[in-house]
Amino acid sequence: MFEARLVQGSLLKKILEAIGNISTEANFDCSSSGISLQTMDSSHVCLVSLLLRSETFDPFRCDRNLTLGMKISSVSKILRCAGNDDTITIRAEEGGDVVGFLFESQNQDKVSDYELKLMNIDQDHLGIPDTDYDCVIQLPSSEFQRICRDLSSIGESVEISCSKEGIRFSVAGDVGSGSVTLRQNATIDKEDGSVNITMNEPCTLSVALKYLNFFTKASSLSNTVTISMHKDVPLAVEYLIGDTGHIRFYLAPKIGDDDEDQTQPGAGGGIAKIEEEDDD
Structure with missing residues (x-):
């Protein structure tokens, strides 16, 4: 039996919104320690990793490890039926083919019950190696979102440079160029x-920039964002979810002058390196 009650139900809505542009379907792995998710986009350019520890929920019960395969858009449709102040309880039976969602209003005068059919999703769980990053930058998530949105109106890719002068976001496109430097x-x-x-x-x-704008949809989860950089490995973008969870995005660096280079699987060897780690 698996049961997890989220008092702040809107949190789940925000998480689904943050990953909905990355992948169409995903396995939610449930264990005694919490709920985790790992999925990649269809081009294998970026990876998203989610962790919600058991302390995020009250109560939380998971008798045995369970994998819930679900279509992201289907879950989002069901969650839209919940009020922002509703508590959300997720339930599933071992060996069952559905997952249940129970929505309860704050004063308990409205209770909604939905079921979603589970999917068998063939996804490899990739080993993400620990990396000693050259640069780690923490900044307000709202500012990062603003920068990505503004620069995407000029070009399709952004060069992120970190030095003793600060962090610089620069872009060049057909209409011109621009940059933002934060000290x-x-x-x-x-x-x-x-x-x-x-x-x-x-x-x-x-x-x-397209992917960075996808990532910034997680800005509603945290006031700050952490960007970690290391030569020739994926850019890491992390949003903490309270004290009990996080959502991390990994994006392969672009190589060459064409933006199309970024869309090739494992561009720059970035995401490919994560996949290779899993084979060791």
């Missing part, structure tokens, strides 16, 4: 915090 300890917004940079070596990566 260490620059206060963007008093409520969202400042820019903090930890750097061992300067690093520059070029990635597709």
Whole structure:
């Protein structure tokens, strides 16, 4: 038997919105420690990894490890039936072919019950190696979202450079070029915090803005975002979900002058390196 009750049901809506543009379907792996998910986009350019520890839920019960294969859009449709203040309980029986969603309003005067048919999804669980990143940058998630949105109106790929001068986002396209530089300890917004940079070596990566804009849909989950960079390995973008979870995106760096290079599986050897780690 698996049962997990999320008091802040809107959290699940935000998570599904954040990963919906990355993959159409995914396996939700349930164990005594919580719920995890790992899925890639169809081009194998980016990977998303989600962890919600058991402490996120109250109560949480998972008698045996269980994998719930679901279509992301179908889950989103069901979650739209829940109010933003509703609690959401997810239930599934071992060996069953459906997963149940129970929505309860705050004053308990409305209870909604839905079931979704499970899918058999053939997905490999990739080993993500620990990396000592050259640069780790923490900044307000709202500012990162604004930068990605603004620069995407000029070009399709962005060069992210981290040095002692700060972090610089630059783009060049048919209509022109532009750049945004954030200095260490620059206060963007008093409520969202400042820019903090930890750097061992300067690093520059070029990635597709389309994917970064997908990632920033997770901005509603956290006030801050952490960007980790290392030469020739995927760019890592992490949003913490309270004290009990996180969502991480990994994006293969672009090589060559054509944006099409980014859309090839394992571009730059980035995501391919993660896949190879799983084979060891």
